[in-house]
Amino acid sequence: QTNVTVYGVVDVTVESVKASGGVDVFELDRRTRVTSNSSLIGFRGTEDLGNGLKALFQVESSFSADAGGGTLAGRDTFVGLEGGFGKVQLGKLTTIMRAAGAKVDFNPAATGIGFQAATYGTIGGVALTGIDERINNAVMYTTPNFSGLTAQLAYSAGENRVSPDLNGAEGVNSQSYQLAAAYENGPLYVSAGYAVAQDPLVATSVLGAASNSNISDELKDARIAVKYTFPSNTSVSALYDRAKYEASSALGDTDVKRNAWMVGAEQKFGGNQAVYLQYARSQELDGDACDFDACDNTEFSQWTLGYTYALSKRTMVKAYYTRLNNDSDSAADFYLSKVGMASRNAGADPSGFGLGLRHTF
Template sequence: MKKLATLTVLAVASAASFAQSSVTLFGVADATVQFGRGSASNNSGLGSGGNASSRIGFRGVEDLGGGLKAGFWLESGFNLDDGTGSSNLSGGDYNNQFNSGYSAGSGLRFARRATVSLMGDSWGEFRLGRDFSLQYLNASAYDPFGDNGVGSTLLTNTRMGLGGPVATRVGNSATYFTPNFGGFYGAVQAYRGEQPAGTNHSNGNGYGARIGYKNGPLDVGLSYAKTDYAADAADYRVGDIKDWGLGASYDFGMASVMAAYRKQEVNNAAFGDPEGTGYIVGAKVPVGAGEIRASWSRFETEFTGVDAKADKFALGYVHNLSKRTAVYTTFAYVKNKGGAGVALNGATLTSANDNSKGLDIGLRHVF
């Protein structure tokens, strides 16, 4: 009887332990028929991530007791149109490309996010690994298209923006997120370039912070980040980078409106210390089982002899077939000035200052 009682207690304890832990497989499958129109050539084909980036991931949480939890998050992007992996390096992620053993190939890898966390009910979350930069989170939070597809804001467009190396994600990072204190929230982040011997050891080192207020229909966020890089005489985007961001949104019920501002500065004397300034104004309007999305965004890049400016106008509609499945379409038009050459959906331009159009028609499923 004693042995039976002991086994029973152990079985109950083991069951309770498993009940307090969870691991989830999750992802997005998003395919888009894309059309791009440019002055030199047009393009059409099947793409991926017109409404939400295609991805697959694993996340888990363990309850350690006393309000303390441990968690992990591994997330890999992929291209649904051809089945290849997506490196998610944001076009020029020097923060990771300089790292020994890291390559920008197209194999499936956890480059979207790879973190481990400690979380407390009263004190927030401490997170280590590869994650979104706080400056990107602040800019994308006020984009009605969620920085996906042909309608995504120019504030996060690496071709126009100056945040290049750490525009979207940072590796080797440590981030602390506060809990919500009566609507107020915040986060601080530090990241390292981890350069090999014989190189500039400060390349890729940086820090960022974000504070905000979110309560009811109002959300306001402010961010700042600084990243160290040795100036590159061949690339106007590379040098010590400073990045400021401010955004706000308000949900009126019948519609939610949002606006954001972003300022970037690069310490690169060879190009006259380039500056970039971006704006976005957008809205989401629920209509039955769907939602209309619209935005105008502008980004202006200034350096020696250049004052390039692009304006993007985007209009889209998402129709929810269920809680997990939706069909959507988005149309966008870009007007380039001052030497800007932004083209949409793979189209090409004969020369800078030509305009471009793009259209997405897609199907998205969340699992």
């Protein structure tokens, strides 16, 4: 039998969150929450097949440690082969581009309301670009590690092919591709990637750029990320993400573009403590869609201040404060554990602080 490793994380925090500002009667009052932050349980193993070849498997499930419930295999789950040629995996996977968003984030495991993908993982805080999500129905090839450098090609099958309809409209066949490379060696981490999603059928319209099941739309995203750790145990990080959603309506092209960036710094001290501060910004929307619907005041930013105290290598106390500042026509919410922003809350600012425990087993 394989040596199956059982592993997991239980991360729960007590939080106080609200979203003030915006239209008064819709304000989201302060409330106390007990929040499970990406708690997980997994089973994984490898098998030596000889000749430098290995079989790999992983089944990782998410669960809500606060109120129960979860998704079997809801996280990275795959079967794969690894050898001199690199690594091939089939399943539900985290790509280099997704990992980059988490890599530059100093929240433990890039989780909780302080995680800032609300800016660099969405368009206008509303539609996900998908870059900070695992890709489903994936085939992923990763090169061998050359002195810290790896490259990766990932494909995700949409499986929802819709035939052209009787009126001759185009068919839909969602598929996406990501090409990326990462370099990680000693104190330096750098990555760059490019993604194209065909017919992503973005569920939430961004401005007038509504998707249509019979019309081809496309989402393109480019991301670079960097992180460096100084001998003083100071780490700094930065990320830049550029997304473009190409769609059209009866009125003409309704493309939307968005640039976002993030910077952060963390200082470790006392052997088991750390403080970090990070700031991210999603700039004003741009593109043809702005001809139909004003793009002014659609920018927003988020900053997070955090502190961690390690009781051991596997158990940590953590505290944080985060605030997301929406411009008057933006209704962005936290990326994880939302407070419940809706378009009527435009201009309101979600904020929250929390304290909790994270245990890794």
